[in-house]
Amino acid sequence: xxxxxxxxxxxxxxxxxxxxxxxxxxxxxxxxxxxxxxxxxxxxxxxxxxxxxxxxxxxxxxxxxxxxxxxxxxxxxxxxxxxxxxxxxxxxxxxxxxxxxxxxxxxxxxxxxxxxxxxxxxxxxxxxxxxxxxxxxxxxxxxxxxxxxxxxxxxxxxxxxxxxxxxxxxxxxxxxxxxxxxxxxxxxxxxxxxxxxxxxxxxxxxxxxxxxxxxxxxxxxxxxxxxxxxxxxxxxxxxxxxxxxxxxxxxxxxxxxxxxxxxxxxxxxxxxxxxxxxxxxxxxxxxxxxxxxxxxxxxxxxxxxxxxxxxxxxxxxxxxxxxxxxxxxxxxxxxxxxxxxxxxxxxxxxxxxxxxxxxxxxxxxxxxxxxxxxxxxxxxxxxxxxxxxxxxxxxxxxxxxxxxxxxxxxxxxxxxxxxxxxxxxxxxxxxxxxxxxxxxxxxxxxxxxxxxxxxxxxxxxxxxxxxxxxxxxxxxxxxxxxxxxxxxxxxxxxxxxxxxxxxxxxxxxxxxx
Numbered sequence: 363x364x365x366x367x368x369x370x371x372x373x374x375x376x377x378x379x380x381x382x383x384x385x386x387x388x389x390x391x392x393x394x395x396x397x398x399x400x401x402x403x404x405x406x407x408x409x410x411x412x413x414x415x416x417x418x419x420x421x422x423x424x425x426x427x428x429x430x431x432x433x434x435x436x437x438x439x440x441x442x443x444x445x446x447x448x449x450x451x452x453x454x455x456x457x458x459x460x461x462x463x464x465x466x467x468x469x470x471x472x473x474x475x476x477x478x479x480x481x482x483x484x485x486x487x488x489x490x491x492x493x494x495x496x497x498x499x500x501x502x503x504x505x506x507x508x509x510x511x512x513x514x515x516x517x518x519x520x521x522x523x524x525x526x527x528x529x530x531x532x533x534x535x536x537x538x539x540x541x542x543x544x545x546x547x548x549x550x551x552x553x554x555x556x557x558x559x560x561x562x563x564x565x566x567x568x569x570x571x572x573x574x575x576x577x578x579x580x581x582x583x584x585x586x587x588x589x590x591x592x593x594x595x596x597x598x599x600x601x602x603x604x605x606x607x608x609x610x611x612x613x614x615x616x617x618x619x620x621x622x623x624x625x626x627x628x629x630x631x632x633x634x635x636x637x638x639x640x641x642x643x644x645x646x647x648x649x650x651x652x653x654x655x656x657x658x659x660x661x662x663x664x665x666x667x668x669x670x671x672x673x674x675x676x677x678x679x680x681x682x683x684x685x686x687x688x689x690x691x692x693x694x695x696x697x698x699x700x701x702x703x704x705x706x707x708x709x710x711x712x713x714x715x716x717x718x719x720x721x722x723x724x725x726x727x728x729x730x731x732x733x734x735x736x737x738x739x740x741x742x743x744x745x746x747x748x749x750x751x752x753x754x755x756x757x758x759x760x761x762x763x764x765x766x767x768x769x770x771x772x773x774x775x776x777x778x779x780x781x782x783x784x785x786x787x788x789x790x791x792x793x794x795x796x797x798x799x800x801x802x803x804x805x806x807x808x809x810x811x812x813x814x815x816x817x818x819x820x821x822x823x824x825x826x827x828x829x830x831x832x833x834x835x836x837x838x839x840x841x842x843x844x845x846x847x848x849x850x851x852x853x854x855x856x857x858x859x860x861x862x863x864x865x866x867x868x869x870x871x872x873x874x875x
Contacts, residue, residue, distance in 0.1 A: 392447060395457040396421045396432070410448035414440050417447065421460050422850070430460045431481075465846050467837030468510035468517065471799075472553060475530065476837065476844050477517055478852045479507045487517065487529070488854065489839065511549040511556065513569065518556050520546050526558060528568075533575070536568045552592035555610070557599075563587050565599060567609075574610030583607045591631040591638065593651060598638050604628050606640060608650075615651035624648045632672040632679065634692065639679050645669050647681055649691070656692035665689045673713035673720065675733065680720050686710050688722060690732075697733030706730045716756035716774070721763070727751050729763060731773075738774035747771045757797035757815065762804075768792050770804060772814075779815035788812045796836040796843065798856060803843045809833050811845060813855075820856035829853045 389410045397403040404424045422430050432440040440450050463480040475489035485504045506522025516534020519527045524545040528536040545561040555569030563586040569575030573595035586602035596610030604627040610616035615638045627643040637651025647666040651657030655677035671682040678692025688707040692698030697720040709725040719733025729748040733739030737759035750766040760774025768791040774780030778800035791807035801815030809832040815821030820843040832848035842856025
């Protein structure tokens with residue numbers, strides 16, 4: 363399929379005046395063929411002096427896609443900047459390949475903001491009017507954004523050159539450490555602080571000092587860092603030699619001195635909101651942090667052997683051993699006590715968790731649950747439906763399981779996503795599910811979306827339902843959802859101050875990037 367557009371006849375088009383053209387001559391327009399990898403093509407007619415950006419914008423409008431990158435026939439990226447078509451060597455009849463940059467979304471699960479970005483496109487944030495807005499002062503620095511992390515009230519973006527740009531709440535301001543933020547590989551966050559791993563394995567922190575924004579006390583130990591895990595207010599860094607370095611709120615895992623001599627040959631770190639658990643190379647587990655909320659394995663240390671996976675609720679851990687049995691510890695009300703289902707926890711392959719309960723998928727694709735009953739720890743009412751389960755998604759106090767037939771089974775708090783009977787007939791061919799604190803959103807095979815749960819947490823998408831077509835991805839904040847559509851638009855719904863895109867005069871809730 364192809365179509366021809368003469369850009370010189372389109373409203374707003376301007377050609378260079380003769381004095382601006384090369385050799386002071388009026389140049390003949392160029393016909394440029396722009397093709398997607400799918401073989402859809404368009405022929406655009408533009409002046410040789412037209413900016414590359416104009417060619418890109420015209421292609422994006424026609425293909426209804428955002429953030430296209432253009433490549434010449436020899437595979438060279440046509441950079442926008444101030445370059446003109448003639449400056450990048452394009453000639454009449456040339457073919458340009460357009461590749462869509464995947465749009466990504468970022469949000470903190472406790473936050474009230476969302477962010478949409480792509481490598482070649484702009485960064486758009488929305489939500490809480492008091493924090494999170496990308497002002498004109500930082501927009502020029504948000505170039506080639508590779509990744510974005512969010513605390514509850516601030517964002518940090520890694521740019522193409524390894525630098526970092528921050529915006530939002532003043533506590534997320536990285537100005538004081540900006541000169542150190544070079545060659546950044548990865549950023550981790552907790553509720554109010556950030557920690558960046560540089561390419562040389564060192565770490566730079568900023569944010570609320572007492573919650574991990576100040577790592578000066580352990581700076582010398584932060585070498586060859588491979589990954590960082592976080593509780594709500596502390597960080598734990600896993601170093602290349604298998605050691606662990608902690609900082610932040612000591613009560614919530616920022617102080618590992620009591621078990622430091624045991625933290626050797628660590629392979630993985632998991633976290634609740636208040637404590638850490640480290641899986642060692644020999645299959646043992648070491649925990650620290652708030653003792654009552656997962657930081658003490660005192661009653662089950664002998665059973666924590668041959669562990670291969672660890673899952674975490676808000677205040678408890680569940681470890682899967684190589685033989686498929688499960689060991690739990692932490693706050694009983696959060697799933698730390700699995701005694702009642704001990705005999706059922708056999709051949710477990712995966713465990714999902716919400717704030718107060720766990721759900722284990724066994725090898726026969728059935729499910730075992732424990733924890734606070736009303737919040738998903740009791741699946742008795744739907745147990746006969748929990749067969750052929752492939753994956754489980756969790757909100758704050760409910761679960762939603764997808765079966766091999768594409769159907770959905772829900773349980774937990776009925777008003778917060780645990781009861782999907784009102785939309786059950788629509789939940790067919792479900793591909794994936796996302797959750798806010800109290801609601802779920804499912805993407806179907808045809809690209810449509812079905813929602814349920816608390817309306818103020820995104821459980822009712824009625825106002826934007828007709829826009830939710832050809833959905834590729836959904837991201838959730840605490841109380842809102844945002845969907846990326848195939849045409850590059852983002853549609854958001856949920857609690858008005860938690861992720862809904864600022865309204866236009868027509869009160870629309872979508873934005874084109």
